[in-house]
Amino acid sequence: MTSSRPRTRIQIKNRAAILDAGLDAFSAHGFRGATLDQIAETAGMSKPNLLYYFGGKDAIYTALLEQLLDTWLDPLREIDPDGDPVTEILGYAQRKLDLSRDYPRESRLFANEILQGAPHIHSHLSGDLKALVDDIAIVIARWADEGRIKAVDPRHLIFSIWSLTQHYADFEVQVTAVLGHAAYFDDAAIHLNRMLRGALEP
Amino acid sequence: MTSSRPRTRIQIKNRAAILDAGLDAFSAHGFRGATLDQIAETAGMSKPNLLYYFGGKDAIYTALLEQLLDTWLDPLREIDPDGDPVTEILGYAQRKLDLSRDYPRESRLFANEILQGAPHIHSHLSGDLKALVDDIAIVIARWADEGRIKAVDPRHLIFSIWSLTQHYADFEVQVTAVLGHAAYFDDAAIHLNRMLRGALEP
DNA sequence: CGTCAGTTTTACCAATTGGTCAAATACAAT
DNA sequence: ATTGTATTTGACCAATTGGTAAAACTGACG
Numbered sequence: 001m002t003s004s005r006p007r008t009r010i011q012i013k014n015r016a017a018i019l020d021a022g023l024d025a026f027s028a029h030g031f032r033g034a035t036l037d038q039i040a041e042t043a044g045m046s047k048p049n050l051l052y053y054f055g056g057k058d059a060i061y062t063a064l065l066e067q068l069l070d071t072w073l074d075p076l077r078e079i080d081p082d083g084d085p086v087t088e089i090l091g092y093a094q095r096k097l098d099l100s101r102d103y104p105r106e107s108r109l110f111a112n113e114i115l116q117g118a119p120h121i122h123s124h125l126s127g128d129l130k131a132l133v134d135d136i137a138i139v140i141a142r143w144a145d146e147g148r149i150k151a152v153d154p155r156h157l158i159f160s161i162w163s164l165t166q167h168y169a170d171f172e173v174q175v176t177a178v179l180g181h182a183a184y185f186d187d188a189a190i191h192l193n194r195m196l197r198g199a200l201e202p
Numbered sequence: 203m204t205s206s207r208p209r210t211r212i213q214i215k216n217r218a219a220i221l222d223a224g225l226d227a228f229s230a231h232g233f234r235g236a237t238l239d240q241i242a243e244t245a246g247m248s249k250p251n252l253l254y255y256f257g258g259k260d261a262i263y264t265a266l267l268e269q270l271l272d273t274w275l276d277p278l279r280e281i282d283p284d285g286d287p288v289t290e291i292l293g294y295a296q297r298k299l300d301l302s303r304d305y306p307r308e309s310r311l312f313a314n315e316i317l318q319g320a321p322h323i324h325s326h327l328s329g330d331l332k333a334l335v336d337d338i339a340i341v342i343a344r345w346a347d348e349g350r351i352k353a354v355d356p357r358h359l360i361f362s363i364w365s366l367t368q369h370y371a372d373f374e375v376q377v378t379a380v381l382g383h384a385a386y387f388d389d390a391a392i393h394l395n396r397m398l399r400g401a402l403e404p
Numbered sequence: 405c406g407t408c409a410g411t412t413t414t415a416c417c418a419a420t421t422g423g424t425c426a427a428a429t430a431c432a433a434t
Numbered sequence: 435a436t437t438g439t440a441t442t443t444g445a446c447c448a449a450t451t452g453g454t455a456a457a458a459c460t461g462a463c464g
Contacts, residue, residue, distance in 0.1 A: 011411095029232060030231060032236075033233070033235035035452085046413065048412080057452065057453095112232070112317060116231060122379065129376075155380065160393070160397060163373070164362055171317075171361075173327065177328040177332060191354070191359070199397045248442070250442075251442055253422090254442075259423095
């Protein structure tokens with residue numbers, strides 16, 4: 001087992017290297033498709049050495065998922081129920097798009113986990129995540145009732161924002177191939193802003 | 203090697219069973235994560251028997267991808283440049299959503315392939331797919347120029363429709379967990395129709 | 405210098421994986 | 435019934451996989 005917190009500098013460094021290598025592997029090949037040998041090599045150490053820091057493949061994967069879920073929902077929590085509806089929703093979409101741009105591997109790790117049926121985080125989805133979405137949905141429903149945004153299904157609006165923004169990380173290869181160039185996040189931001197504004201402004 | 207076309211009834215049946223089992227496995231675990239043993243068991247035959255019909259793991263995967271790409275783009279081709287813009291675009295989105303509902307495994311297979319960097323279909327993406335999107339983009343750009351839909355980046359609009367609709371297949375577990383129930387495609391259709399209409403109608 | 409926890413390496417293992425081969429069996433046409 | 439082809443099986447294999455055990459090394463501190 002892994003001690004709850006790393007102590008020495010070398011532990012901090014090596015655990016970070018392993019998690020980074022694991023993120024590479026798991027986000028690209030999924031849990032079963034990634035191998036410890038591959039992770040160890042990317043991390044620049046031998047497999048037994050890697051296993052000195054993490055109890056096993058599961059431990060690396062679990063650590064990555066926990067670390068991810070911790071920060072993944074923050075943008076949603078930042079929505080201000082007392083703010084301007086369109087500004088708040090567009091701001092949330094922009095923050096999610098920023099996450100796709102800055103943490104594409106994390107986005108793909110999450111996508112892989114969901115694609116595989118979310119075996120490791122199913123309880124999180126129907127627990128914490130559902131509760132948070134339920135809260136925000138009430139706010140959005142109120143905004144719609146007050147006529148400050150167009151009528152909309154709050155939960156499906158949230159799904160839409162998730163899909164629209166995560167797509168640019170998860171399907172990066174396809175987006176790049178179709179566009180013929182790589183730096184598309186600014187254009188995506190303009191497009192999503194304009195499109196969502198059109199969909200929301202009464 | 204596999205003969206180009208199956209001949210006997212038993213070949214047709216067994217090849218279909220293998221492809222179906224392979225679709226289960228590959229869509230859930232990706233190429234590397236799926237195993238021949240697993241596919242053979244699901245298909246109800248021994249591994250050597252399976253390998254009598256397909257040259258190897260790659261052959262099954264490739265056959266699935268080709269079969270998929272063949273039909274995946276059809277909805278896009280059905281867009282009528284001379285039709286009503288909003289009707290055509292909303293109709294396309296609806297057809298894509300129908301695909302997500304009726305062929306979720308195929309959608310996940312595609313998502314897995316892209317997540318892994320599209321090693322098997324990269325040339326298809328920057329070839330056929332790009333060419334087709336380029337064509338449609340011209341039509342959409344004209345519609346926008348003529349003021350028949352709001353100003354929009356045509357290619358990013360297509361990405362948006364892809365992400366919005368495929369999300370309901372690829373992230374099914376998450377959608378179900380957050381909603382608390384499973385039959386959501388009718389609601390999704392209403393939501394997407396309303397949202398896209400708001401984003402497009404001038 | 406010696407010591408001792410912290411770290412790394414070498415050698416290894418059992419299970420799984422993709423795949424082969426030849427023998428055995430089912431089946432269709434004569 | 436017999437023959438030739440299509441199909442299936444059982445035995446097997448080399449490579450890879452996740453993981454272990456113990457020896458060897460490192461470096462800070464008394």
